[in-house]
């Protein structure tokens with residue numbers, strides 16, 4: 001800048017000197033005319049550069065800064081530098097924004113930014129999903145216009161955000177969300193929301209389990225306590241009563257034992273992500289064993305039919321598969337009156353899988369109960385289940401053991417006609433009997 005003033009002063013001094021010399025030699029009029037011509041040229045030059053600057057300012061994006069000379073070249077170079085810096089800042093901001101948007105888009109948590117009047121300024125795709133916000137339509141709307149529950153409106157009004165708000169019934173009633181508000185900046189708020197539907201369901205299941213187990217244990221414990229008290233109070237022991245008491249106490253103890261064993265099996269299966277082993281399982285041999293056990297359990301009350309593919313094996317955990325199949329067989333015995341028929345079948349399916357099915361001619365199940373049978377402690381007829389030694393956990397165990405083997409349970413039943421319980425295994429779980437065994441069969 002200082003160079004410019006020096007240059008300008010130099011030019012002025014030169015022209016004044018020239019004008020002075022012209023005035024001394026040719027008189028004052030030619031000198032003034034020359035000076036006026038010089039000023040006019042100077043004015044035109046400035047006007048021309050000013051014009052190009054105005055023209056450029058009209059459309060600065062995408063057009064190069066106009067060329068100039070003297071102070072104008074410096075001014076234009078300065079503008080060009082400013083423009084470059086601004087473009088760089090814009091690019092940096094854009095890429096930071098893109099990074100922020102792609103990070104928040106990947107978040108499973110819903111994120112919403114509210115302005116000082118609780119109007120939506122911005123939200124991520126999860127927020128659009130959970131709060132059913134349409135980003136184009138709802139930006140600028142108050143959040144309470146979207147979430148209209150009076151308790152939430154109160155929560156926002158109270159401005160006490162130490163604890164998150166639990167929003168039940170989101171997304172048409174099925175979803176539960178926690179909504180945490182974080183005030184920041186100039187009375188703005190960051191809303192972070194998480195889907196806790198699954199967690200709530202698990203909590204409810206845990207509470208139900210505790211209640212159910214306590215309920216299941218209460219009856220046998222009451223029976224045991226009652227008999228023990230009576231036996232204690234008997235001044236003269238009554239042998240007949242003692243015998244009967246012992247029988248009933250043994251019965252109740254084994255009921256508790258069964259319950260605890262089933263609970264432990266269920267918890268083992270629930271905690272494992274897959275089968276406890278990946279070995280070839282000789283299913284035909286296992287089914288023959290189950291058949292023998294079933295006949296012993298039925299003690300001649302039922303007729304049994306067996307239909308087994310002797311070459312079809314499975315890969316997985318034998319103990320889990322056996323437990324699942326045994327549960328289906330014992331259920332058939334327990335829910336089929338005497339003289340009923342029970343068919344145990346192990347056959348390949350058309351797509352290369354295998355199906356283990358137990359068909360009975362028992363009491364059957366009404367259709368409304370079928371979807372709930374694999375829930376823990378779900379029974380169609382509580383007293384019948386208990387009378388026959390049921391814990392209400394059998395089919396839950398079956399479900400977990402099968403899911404470990406990517407198999408599914410199909411139930412087909414008709415009241416008074418009978419039921420078919422089928423465990424269907426996919427092709428990737430089946431294999432043929434190893435050669436050594438096949439040769440001996």
Ligand code: ADP
Nearest residue numbers: 331332335379380381385390391392393394395
């Ligand atoms: P439980 O120990 O009560 O048998 P399960 O989980 O094994 O418990 O079975 C759940 C309910 O399903 C039983 O209480 C019974 O009502 C019904 N059920 C299971 N298998 C049969 C069957 N073969 N025939 C009729 N009802 C059955």
